[in-house]
Amino acid sequence: MTSTHQPMGRSSLGSEMPWAELPRDVSTLLAGSLSELVEEIVLRIPQEVPEYSRPLEGEFGASVRRGVEIALGRLFIDLPGRDEPALMPATRAIYRQIGVGEARTGRSLEALLSAYRLGARVTFRAVSAIADRVGLEPRLMLPLGESIFVYIDEISAASIEGFTEEQSRQVGERDRRRESLLRRMLAGNLSEVEARRLAARAGWPIPARVVAAVLSPEHAEGLRAALGDDALISSRTGEVVVVFAAPATDAQREQIAQMLRGRHAWVGPARGWETTEESYRTAALAAGTPSLSDPEGDVRWVDDHLTMIALRSDPLVMRDLAARSLEPMRHLRPEQRERLAETLLVWLKHRGERGRIARELHVHPQTVGYRLGQLRDVFADDLDDPDRRFELELVLRAGHRPDPAAQD
CATH class of the missing domain: 1.10.490 (Globin-like)
Known part of the structure; x- marks a missing residue:
C-alpha cells in the first residue's frame, strides 16, 4: 500500500x-x-x-x-x-x-x-x-x-x-484501625476475640508479649516512616505511644533502639498484650519525670532504671520525706551540709565499712571517722534506727539534699 x-x-x-x-x-x-x-x-x-x-x-x-x-x-x-x-x-x-x-x-x-x-x-x-x-x-x-x-x-x-x-x-485506613486497636489495648478492656478481630482488620498480628514506648510529640516527626509496619502508634494528649512485639534477643532490642534513636523515648517492661497498659504506664511515668531525662536522646529502658524511677516518680511525696528526714542538717553551713550528706549516703550504701567509704570518698579513714562523729552529733540515735536509715538512704539516692534553714 x-x-x-x-x-x-x-x-x-x-x-x-x-x-x-x-x-x-x-x-x-x-x-x-x-x-x-x-x-x-x-x-x-x-x-x-x-x-x-x-x-x-x-x-x-x-x-x-x-x-x-x-x-x-x-x-x-x-x-x-x-x-x-x-x-x-x-x-x-x-x-x-x-x-x-x-x-x-x-x-x-x-x-x-x-x-x-x-x-x-x-x-x-x-x-x-x-x-x-x-x-x-x-x-x-x-x-x-x-x-x-x-x-x-x-x-x-x-x-x-x-x-x-x-x-x-488503604494505608490511612490501616493506620486508623491500628490506632483504634492500640487505644483499646491501652484502655485494658479488650477481650481476646475482639482483639484478634481488630488486629486482623488492622493487619497487625498481636504478639504474645509487647512493650510500650512513650515519647513527646516534638520527637515524633517521621515516626511512622521510621517504624514501618512493625509497630502500633497512637497520639495522645502531650505524648505519642508506640507498641512493639517484646524483644526476645539483644539483637531485637537493639533494632528497637535504632528505630527510636534520638527521640528521647522510654520503653516499658514486657507484658502480655492483655496488660499492655502496664508497660505503657511505667514508660509514661519515666517519660514524665524530668530528672530522668537523657540529653542525648537515646532510648531508655524502664527495666534498666527501676530503682531511680521508683525514687523519683512522685517528687512531691519524696520532697516531703526529704524535708522531714534531713531537717536536722538544715542549720549546718552550706559546705558542711553537702559534705556530710555525701558522707552519709556512702556510709549507708556500704553499711558503715570505713575502708570502702574512704575509698569512694577519696579521703583518709580518719577523716571518715571525724565526719561520722559529726553525723552522730546531728542525728543522734536516729542513725541506729533501721527505718530512719532506710528513709535517709531513699531521699539521698533520689538526689535530695538538706534545705538551708530559713533566714530571718
Whole structure:
C-alpha cells in the first residue's frame, strides 16, 4: 500500500501525539487483526508475568480482556490521523480503576506495568508483521511504533495514579484501625476475640508479649516512616505511644533502639498484650519525670532504671520525706551540709565499712571517722534506727539534699 493521505497534526519526531502523523486509512488496515491480537496478549500475560500465572477467567479475566480491547481500539481505530490526547476522560478512568483494583488485590504495581510492557512488545511485533504484509510505507513504521509506546506510557500513568491513591487510602485506613486497636489495648478492656478481630482488620498480628514506648510529640516527626509496619502508634494528649512485639534477643532490642534513636523515648517492661497498659504506664511515668531525662536522646529502658524511677516518680511525696528526714542538717553551713550528706549516703550504701567509704570518698579513714562523729552529733540515735536509715538512704539516692534553714 502506498498512502496518499497527508498526516494531520504535528509531524516532528518525538511528538507527544505521534499517531497524528499516521494516515487515517491505517485504521482500516489494522482493524481486521485486532481480535487476534487481543487473544495473543491475553494468552501471553499469564505465561510471562509470574503474578498473573493463572488462567485469566471470571471477572478478573473479563477485566483484563476489556482493558486490552479498549487500548487496541483506541490506539489503532480512534487515534490515527487525529491530533488529540491518548486518553479521553472516560478511558483514563478505566485504566485508573485497573490500578485501583490491582492495589486492592495486593499485587505489586510492577506486575501491572510488566503486563503493559508485554502488551506493547507483542503489539509492536504483530503490527510490524501486518504492516509488512499489507505493504505499509516504511516511513510510517516510526510513528506507528512510537504511538504504541507513548500510548502504553499514558495508560501506565493512569494506572499508577489509581494504584498509588488506593494504596494511600488503604494505608490511612490501616493506620486508623491500628490506632483504634492500640487505644483499646491501652484502655485494658479488650477481650481476646475482639482483639484478634481488630488486629486482623488492622493487619497487625498481636504478639504474645509487647512493650510500650512513650515519647513527646516534638520527637515524633517521621515516626511512622521510621517504624514501618512493625509497630502500633497512637497520639495522645502531650505524648505519642508506640507498641512493639517484646524483644526476645539483644539483637531485637537493639533494632528497637535504632528505630527510636534520638527521640528521647522510654520503653516499658514486657507484658502480655492483655496488660499492655502496664508497660505503657511505667514508660509514661519515666517519660514524665524530668530528672530522668537523657540529653542525648537515646532510648531508655524502664527495666534498666527501676530503682531511680521508683525514687523519683512522685517528687512531691519524696520532697516531703526529704524535708522531714534531713531537717536536722538544715542549720549546718552550706559546705558542711553537702559534705556530710555525701558522707552519709556512702556510709549507708556500704553499711558503715570505713575502708570502702574512704575509698569512694577519696579521703583518709580518719577523716571518715571525724565526719561520722559529726553525723552522730546531728542525728543522734536516729542513725541506729533501721527505718530512719532506710528513709535517709531513699531521699539521698533520689538526689535530695538538706534545705538551708530559713533566714530571718
